[in-house]
Amino acid sequence: MSREHLAIETFNEAADHILDLLSRLLQLNTLFIAVNDGSTNHIIRAFNRGERLVEAGTLLPLPEAYCSLVPNRRGGLVVIPSTRSHASASAMAVTDALGDRSFVGVPIRLADGTLYGTLCAMDEPGYPVSSWELRTLNSMSVFLSYTIDLEREHERERRRGERQKLRRQQAELRLKRLRERHRTAQAKLAQSSDLLAMLSHEIRNSLNGTIGMTDLMQQSGTTEEQDVYLRFMEDSNRNLLQLLDNILDYSKLNEGEVSLEAFPIDLLSVVEDSVFLFASQALAKRLELLIDAEEELPLLYGDAGKIRQVLLNLLSNAVKFTETGSITVQIRSQRLPQQPGRLRVSLSVSDTGSGMTEEELEQLFHKYSRPHEGKRKQEVGTGLGLYISRQLAERMEGSLRASSVPGRGSVFTFEMMLRAEPTPLVQLNHAPVAGKRALLLDGSEELRRIVGKQLEQWGVAVTGCAEPEEAMRALAAEGRFDVLLADESFASSQAMTSLVERASDCGLPLVLMAPLGGARPAASGLEPRTMLVKPIRRFFLIHALTTAFEEGAAARST
Structure with a gap:
């Protein structure tokens, strides 16, 4: 047996x-x-x-x-x-x-x-x-x-096994149904995404045409009332374009289709180009746009498009909610000893706008959140921009955070991790300006600080003044300068005219600083050696100084 x-x-x-x-x-x-x-x-x-x-x-x-x-x-x-x-x-x-x-x-x-x-x-x-x-x-x-x-x-045990088997069968059946629903949803989502992309493209084409016609109308000689209407149309068109971009980005983020590129980028140029896009809006509100960058930035590898997208969003909000004062973009970087070849880069956008309360800050980065709604007459958007920007920052191994004081402005800090080359970018040749002395006249203390710091890094001794009378006293007390950098807003004052005459007698070349689209040297009677457009870019600054020094030397030799 x-x-x-x-x-x-x-x-x-x-x-x-x-x-x-x-x-x-x-x-x-x-x-x-x-x-x-x-x-x-x-x-x-x-x-x-x-x-x-x-x-x-x-x-x-x-x-x-x-x-x-x-x-x-x-x-x-x-x-x-x-x-x-x-x-x-x-x-x-x-x-x-x-x-x-x-x-x-x-x-x-x-x-x-x-x-x-x-x-x-x-x-x-x-x-x-x-x-x-x-x-x-x-x-x-x-x-x-x-x-x-x-x-x-x-x-x-047998009954327990039967129950477990039954649960497994039920779970497999539910999983099968979920997979079928997921495939169906993906197919519908793909169709919706294609339709959304096609419609947004068509809408963007129409909006670009409207924006172009609006710009032409503004240059064709309109009444003050018509200017108000055109500015409103321009703001509405820009808001619609931003809305389209946010909807597409939000859709891609939810579908996991957002990927990051890693190409060589000149971060300073990315920042300068982004800031320049808001020059006309800042001019309309008489806002000062400033760039405070480090002396040297290495060659970085990252996604310039995504970096620009986050920065443009922050700049757009800053211009939108700032009525007086200035907006400053600060660039800082930090090397990480434990991660050679990597750089933590920080872009901060600070403004002197309306600011936010603690309750508003808590809502700021939520989807569809619009804590500023009610502070402006116009619609403030979908509330997706900052949410998308934070998602992009986190995908760059960074963060996006904000601090604010009601009535005194806000600071948005965008941090990211980028790969860096050990050698710096090809730097501007500042040898021609080293050892020179500059008299800097501008009513913005922040601009005097930032431009003065940049000039000192190039070896230029700077004396900053807030008023033409102060510059006149500095010219009389400190002796010879090599260039006068002056803000165009003083051009119509008698004190400025006297300063320029005194500078001309001393053979001191004049570099006039004016907002993009706002320079009026002919109307003021001033004859500068060169014009320097605000917001001030490093390349333009050193080029203006070099040109002024060369022309000034030629004038003195004759």
Whole structure:
């Protein structure tokens, strides 16, 4: 017989085996196993050696069965030598049916203490049951208890496995449905994206035409009232273009289609180009646009388009919410010793605008958030620009954060990680200006600080003045200068005229600084050596100084 056939796997198999074993070991006439549910006694297995006292399948009310006399406790058993003489057994109907018998009963108790049934034996009255026979019956009842517990545990495991299998099947079905829905959604999304891209392209073409016609109308000689209408149209067109860009960017971010490029970039040129785009808007509001850059920036690798996009968004908000004062873009970088070849670059846009409260700052970078709404008469946008900008900054391993003081302005700081070459970019040749002295006249203290710092880095000694009278005193007190850098806004003043005449007598060349589109040298009567456009770019600054020095030297030699 194989090992598999020797294994006992069920309670019924164990019951049959135990009765067969006990019939061989003991000489008792009748052996049986009964189970009860608390009200009915059910004999499930029976063995009769001679006289058939018990039959398998017999059902009796539990109080009418001898099994009810078996004590429900561990190690408990009952031995009745004569059922006729026993106080409880003698009154049962089963005693009248079977006659006087001897009875032995052992409880079958489960591991949790509940009574499952009984293992019993019967014979002629007065049968001398030995202690060995009682121990054998008790041992077999314990074995049956273990068998029942094991079978129940197997049943629980089987049901648990079936439930897990059912859950897996249900999960697989749900996953299959989700995948089908995802494929359907992706297909619809692709169609929507294509439609959105096509529509935005067509709308942008129309808007660009409208913007071009608006610019032409502004140059064609209009009334003051018409100028107001045209400026409103221009602002509306720009807002629509920005809205289109934000919608497309938001769609790409959600679809995970935004990827970053890593091409060589001149970060200073990117910043200068971006700032110049807002020169006309700043001029209309008489705002000063300033760039405060470090002396040297290496060749960097990054996504110039994404950097420009974030910076343009910050500049647009700064111009939009600043009525007076200035807007400064500061460029700073930090080398990381633990990451050679990498540079943490910071672009900060600070303004002197309306500022924000703590509550407004908390909402600032949320989708569709417009904390400034109500501070301007025009619509302030969708509230997606800063959200998209922060997402882009984080994809560049950086951050975008803001600080603000109500009524005093805000500072937005855009940080990113960029790969840097160990050698710097080809730098401007500032040897021709080194060792010169410049008289700088401008009403903006911030501009005097930034331009003065740049000139000093090139070896130019700078004296800054806020008013023409102050510049006149500096010219008289400090002796010879090599160039006069003056803001065009002073051109119409008598003091400026006197200053320029005195400078001309000294052979001092004049470089006139004026906002892009705002220079009026002919109307003022000034004749500068060269014009320097604001916002001031480094290349233009050194070129203007070099030209002025050369022309000034030529004029003095003649």
